[in-house]
């Protein structure tokens with residue numbers, strides 16, 4: 140750990156499970172972590188940054204172009220973070236992360252950060268099973284990224300199969316293995 144308290148970057152992407160990320164954010168804060176949330180533009184269509192700003196008690200990063208200090212935020216955060224969690228992680232985010240695409244605040248952070256990462260995919264089972272998505276997930280796993288789910292069940296779009304986001308408390312249990320919280 141780089142500071143006294145674990146510093147976590149929590150990425151939230153544009154899936155219907157984004158509302159569950161609020162619970163995860165709240166639980167991490169209650170565990171004594173400093174949580175910096177980065178939302179994609181599409182995540183902001185599902186949940187508001189106000190929710191995460193309030194729960195994390197710090198401004199949410201939603202753009203690359205709001206540079207608060209002399210150095211870009213994604214570099215500063217990549218140097219500071221002890222753990223990177225993405226919940227929910229869209230198929231789009233997995234593709235970008237696996238291929239080093241850096242075209243927004245979250246993917247640019249991901250392309251800069253070199254520490255441990257816990258990724259909780261959530262999507263329609265057909266998206267998860269698609270060979271492209273499976274190849275992206277396999278590549279990330281080979282590089283040492285930890286996958287929290289997805290799990291089997293009923294997804295919001297009405298389908299059944301593997302694609303549901305793991306429950307926040309289970310993601311937290313996996314994340315805690317990387318943290319030294321009381």
Ligand SMILES: Cc1cc2nc3c(=O)[nH]c(=O)nc-3n(C[C@H](O)[C@H](O)[C@H](O)COP(=O)(O)O)c2cc1C
Pocket residue numbers: 151152153154155156179180181182228229230231232261262263266
């Ligand atoms: C109602 C709705 C629900 C969606 N849910 C998901 C989802 O659960 N998982 C996913 O991978 N994409 C989902 N999408 C598609 C993503 O929002 C889309 O691929 C988007 O480009 C993702 O952007 P982001 O990865 O930058 O957040 C959904 C789209 C809509 C309109």
